[in-house]
Amino acid sequence: MSQQASKKAEVDLPVHYKYQETRRQKTGVFFRRKIGWLFVIVSIIAITIFNFYPMVQAFLLSFQSGMGANLEYVGFNNWQRLFGDPTFIAALTNTSIYLLIQVPLMIVLALFFSVLLNDPKLKFKGFFRIAIFLPCVTSLVAYSVVFKYLFGIDGIINQFLLNFGFISQTINFLADPFWAKVVIILAITWRWTGYNMIFYLAALQNVDKSIYEAARIDGANAFQQFFQITVPMLKPIILFTSITSTIGTLQIFDEIVNITNGGPGNATISISQYIYNLSFEYTPDFGYASTVSYVIVILVVILSIIQFRVAGEKK
Amino acid sequence: MKNLQRIFIYTFLSLAAIVSIFPFLWMLVSITNKSVDVTQGRLLPGTHLIENMKTLFATVDIVPALINSGIIAVITTILTLLLASLAGYGFEIHRSRGKDIVFTILLLSMMIPFAAIMVPLYRMFGSISDTAPLIGIDSLGAVILPTATTAFFIFFFRQNTKMFPKDLVEAGRIDGLSELGVFFRIYMPTMKTTYAAAAIISFMNSWNNYLWPLVILQSPEKRTIPLLISNLGSSYSPDYGVIMSAIVIATLPTALVFFLMQKHFVAGMMGSVKG
Numbered sequence: 001m002s003q004q005a006s007k008k009a010e011v012d013l014p015v016h017y018k019y020q021e022t023r024r025q026k027t028g029v030f031f032r033r034k035i036g037w038l039f040v041i042v043s044i045i046a047i048t049i050f051n052f053y054p055m056v057q058a059f060l061l062s063f064q065s066g067m068g069a070n071l072e073y074v075g076f077n078n079w080q081r082l083f084g085d086p087t088f089i090a091a092l093t094n095t096s097i098y099l100l101i102q103v104p105l106m107i108v109l110a111l112f113f114s115v116l117l118n119d120p121k122l123k124f125k126g127f128f129r130i131a132i133f134l135p136c137v138t139s140l141v142a143y144s145v146v147f148k149y150l151f152g153i154d155g156i157i158n159q160f161l162l163n164f165g166f167i168s169q170t171i172n173f174l175a176d177p178f179w180a181k182v183v184i185i186l187a188i189t190w191r192w193t194g195y196n197m198i199f200y201l202a203a204l205q206n207v208d209k210s211i212y213e214a215a216r217i218d219g220a221n222a223f224q225q226f227f228q229i230t231v232p233m234l235k236p237i238i239l240f241t242s243i244t245s246t247i248g249t250l251q252i253f254d255e256i257v258n259i260t261n262g263g264p265g266n267a268t269i270s271i272s273q274y275i276y277n278l279s280f281e282y283t284p285d286f287g288y289a290s291t292v293s294y295v296i297v298i299l300v301v302i303l304s305i306i307q308f309r310v311a312g313e314k315k
Numbered sequence: 316m317k318n319l320q321r322i323f324i325y326t327f328l329s330l331a332a333i334v335s336i337f338p339f340l341w342m343l344v345s346i347t348n349k350s351v352d353v354t355q356g357r358l359l360p361g362t363h364l365i366e367n368m369k370t371l372f373a374t375v376d377i378v379p380a381l382i383n384s385g386i387i388a389v390i391t392t393i394l395t396l397l398l399a400s401l402a403g404y405g406f407e408i409h410r411s412r413g414k415d416i417v418f419t420i421l422l423l424s425m426m427i428p429f430a431a432i433m434v435p436l437y438r439m440f441g442s443i444s445d446t447a448p449l450i451g452i453d454s455l456g457a458v459i460l461p462t463a464t465t466a467f468f469i470f471f472f473r474q475n476t477k478m479f480p481k482d483l484v485e486a487g488r489i490d491g492l493s494e495l496g497v498f499f500r501i502y503m504p505t506m507k508t509t510y511a512a513a514a515i516i517s518f519m520n521s522w523n524n525y526l527w528p529l530v531i532l533q534s535p536e537k538r539t540i541p542l543l544i545s546n547l548g549s550s551y552s553p554d555y556g557v558i559m560s561a562i563v564i565a566t567l568p569t570a571l572v573f574f575l576m577q578k579h580f581v582a583g584m585m586g587s588v589k590g
Contacts, residue, residue: 036409
């Protein structure tokens with residue numbers, strides 16, 4: 001632990017020193033400080049116009065109601081409507097189910113793969129790595145359509161299960177509220193596990209092999225090594241991937257629309273899809289749609305804070 | 316015991332590899348078979364490939380969709396690289412307390428869910444449709460603009476700029492280059508690999524983007540590839556061979572980019588979290 005701390009200080013010092021130096025150099029040249037802003041100003045304006053300003057607009061819209069362009073302020077009506085809206089509750093429940101099952105499942109799998117692939121004695125390492133990463137080259141829409149057909153009633157999965165006697169009659173995966181959710185979770189996991197694995201693999205390369213050596217001499221088995229060395233060492237990257245995955249899954253849209261289109265009934269509808277439907281499929285109600293969208297914003301903020309707390313990082 | 320462990324590891328990894336690859340194999344086999352064969356679960360290559368391609372190009376407007384997606388992806392990528400690298404360079408090389416604060420605020424925008432700003436953006440582009448149709452609703456410009464500047468790529472370039480030798484900036488200044496000259500003549504050529512990595516990610520994101528084009532594009536001739544595939548996928552009497560052909564064609568550019576530039580790709584992913 002103390003070794004780690006001293007290492008950290010060594011790395012931090014030069015960066016800090018450099019920072020001081022460049023600042024001192026710059027204070028002499030007033031013009032250079034101003035031109036620095038020229039480099040960043042276009043991006044600042046663009047992000048303000050296309051991200052922050054719409055965020056404020058959406059907040060104002062969440063207190064308005066009406067059809068299409070005829071909007072008027074209705075106070076907290078939209079927010080109250082949320083609690084009595086069965087479709088919203090279904091969307092929130094489904095999204096939470098995807099999140100709670102899919103993100104941990106994927107992260108554990110990705111960690112597991114990366115540890116196995118990090119074994120220097122493993123053969124065909126390159127092949128396994130590329131194979132598991134391959135799903136990431138597909139577009140979300142394309143793989144969703146493929147999964148829809150794979151799990152169709154006459155799809156190859158059903159035929160496989162039938163032929164090998166796992167089931168006695170075909171399962172209509174996408175028309176069953178339970179199985180439809182399972183297919184969606186499987187699909188997302190298939191697409192993103194390799195992506196997360198790459199992060200862990202790269203991080204594992206920076207872990208000093210001698211730590212494992214020492215642990216083995218001390219008699220630690222593979223599981224102890226995993227939980228007491230690998231997981232703590234990878235904590236920052238696990239935190240990073242769980243936050244990005246959480247934000248991603250909270251916004252899930254492409255897969256739902258293209259695999260089940262929210263059905264059967266509203267058994268798989270997600271919050272993003274509901275927002276889309278409220279705005280562009282049903283009679284447009286931009287006000288209420290914005291209220292629903294702010295639920296995602298609130299969830300993203302809360303979950304990110306929780307994950308930071310759980311990881312216990314002082315970053 | 317050791318052997319058992321080995322067997323378990325190889326079986327497990329092989330299973331994972333099969334699950335990962337199977338949908339691709341199925342896609343590739345399906346484009347060579349008739350729709351009927353696909354539904355009967357045929358897993359052997361057939362002879363229907365040319366037939367499927369002919370039907371695809373004759374019945375589906377895949378060429379215009381490829382062109383639309385190509386235009387959008389290329390322009391988005393160029394804009395992203397230019398603006399984000401300028402900003403990343405500015406935030407790191409011309410560092411100041413004020414800019415550090417602004418940078419942190421910009422980073423917060425990465426947490427904004429797209430679904431939350433989609434409606435205001437739609438209304439915003441709607442309000443300028445009459446005065447500026449090139450960037451109004453149902454224009455490729457409107458697809459490009461909100462996606463061309465993202466805090467992620469600014470962050471990405473800034474992280475990578477940390478490794479850029481700052482002495483080069485001084486050297487350039489002494490040689491009489493202007494501040495922009497230093498950027499274009501020295502920084503850009505030195506950071507080629509960072510640009511390559513960012514280009515790959517940006518191109519893939521743009522090529523695969525679905526929700527925003529779905530919202531903003533309306534006329535069929537403006538459709539991008541993901542919109543076209545989504546449309547094909549939801550048809551009531553799907554011709555599997557043809558749809559799979561469209562999917563394979565749509566996946567080819569990103570798959571090629573990945574295989575040709577694998578190293579940059581992984582480096583790019585890592586570059587975004589390092590530091």
